[in-house]
Amino acid sequence: MIVALLLASAQASAVEPAYAPLEGGDWAHGMWADGAGSLYVVQFGRVYRLGRGEARADYMGGALAGISVSGTGQGEDAVVVVASRSGEVVRFQGGDREDFEVYLPYEGELVTALPLRDGRVVCVCDRHALFVLDGEVVEQIAYPDSGMRVKAAAAGPDGAVFLVGAGGLVLRFSGSAVLRVVLTSEGERFAAELLTAWVSPDSGMLWSTTSGDSPVRIDPRNGSVETWTIPVDGTCDRLHGAATKDGDVVALGCRERFALFQEGLYRILEVRQTFPSAVHLDLAGLALYITGSEGLRRVSVLDAFDGPDSTRLDGEPPSGPEVERSFRVGLRIAMGPAWHLSELSEQFDADAHFNLDLVGTVRVTFGRDMRGVTLYPELGYTYDDLASGGHLAAFGLGLGYGHPWISVGWVPRFVVGGLAGDLALGLRHGLVADLGMGIFCLELSHQVLWAGGETVHDLRLNFGIDLYTLTFVVLRSWALDELDLD
Secondary structure (H helix, E strand, C coil): CHHHHHHHHHCCCCCCCCECCCCCCCCEEEEEECCCCEEEEEECCEEEEEEECCCCCEEEEECCCCCEEEEECCHHHCEEEEECCCCEEEEEECCEEEEEECCCCCCCCEEEEEECCCCCEEEEECECEEEEEECCEEEEEECCCCCCEEEEEEECCCCCEEEEEHHHEEEEECCCCCEEECCCCCCCCCCCCECCCEECCCCCCEEEEECCCCEEEECCCCCCEEECCCCCCCCEEEEEEEEECCEEEEEEEECCEEEEEECCEEEEECCCCCCEEEEEEECCCCEEEEEECCEEEEEECCCCCCCCCCEECCCCCCCCCCCCEEEEEEEEEEEEEEEECCCCCHHHCCCEEEEEEEEEEEEEEECHHHCEEEEEEEEEEEEECCCCCEEEEEEEEEEEEECCCEEEEEEEEEEEEEECCEEEEEEEEEEEEEECCCCEEEEEEEEEEEECCEEEEEEEEEEEEEHHHHHHHHHHHHHHHHCCCC
16 A cells, blocks of 8 residues: 555656665755755765766765755755754855854754745754854754753744654744744644654654654644554664655654654565665655765665555554564673582582683574574683683573573583693583673573593573674764764
């Protein structure tokens, strides 16, 4: 049904060719299309125009740490505005550029900057106020409540700008010095945090998403609201739409999964993109464009489907591959005490001793969204301060159940090495729990070693962190904060 709607909307003319490719794999951020054959993308501080059917993208200029792109007009008359979270704004028009800087309030960040048809630019701050640039004049318009937190903004077909955010916030800016709060038909605020904004050019409906994976449609004229929940893992914090003669179709980006939605119908696309920054539904080209950590990616909405076209929300979840396989690698360092479970000679006699593990890990999960049966292959090194010290190699394969935030498995390992100057052979087995996307680890295991003519039984309790995952998370957090890569 959803694909049928898109095809029907494109039947009046042939399906348009794809936009020019964006070379390189640098992180790409916001994008905006003028509806006349050009897609504008900002990639790591560089702004490009991508023309339909063209072989290469046109470089327009640098934009510092720009992350959002918006515009108005078409073709040579298009006005394109790029903004960074720290307040830098660049406007491109007819081959010219203008640079502005908005002095934001304390702890404030710029959400986006939207050009109006009258030449002004509305700069939306996440708190306190918005700023209207009119030539060299900057007008500050305070939000009705100083505690408001704006998450997204979009311009409607009549030139009005809608701001959405925490606490069900919806504000309407119509060009005057007054921000009007949009309420529900019952005269109340909307009952959820709103994360995204897109306004249909045909119906004027405001579309958003909530932290509960719910597409929301709001009629700004009377405050009526409709909410749906689709069964996709991850918060849907990216949204764009397209108007068809049969209603609006919206594309949702939910962590690393994507879906199309229209009037109670949905289809989860069989495509993944790590850390998406924005989505753009190209109706004329029957494609979904995704920006993020892998640059710009084009996904055909026809090629991405596998099975039934769409599923009603009151029906069964969409079909897809029976088994998906995902991998997560790591380098874990863990340490903790060990206690003897058997009587030992004097050289091994100690109430407790210290051990340290350095382990290379792979988590192979069979199931959707990193949830399902998981294999635990491991290869590692252990230092044990028992007696005069031991150096051991451990390798094994375990079985458990995986989840993005916590996974638990039973891992048996063979152990070989040296202990107190003697050859040591043994087995180690126990429960391993990975927590917080695999950053933290807790292991409770039993180990038996044969060394120096004795059998050593230990109960081991280790706490650890995954250096590989932690480094990745820290670097990404730094990039988001310092380089505005979002």
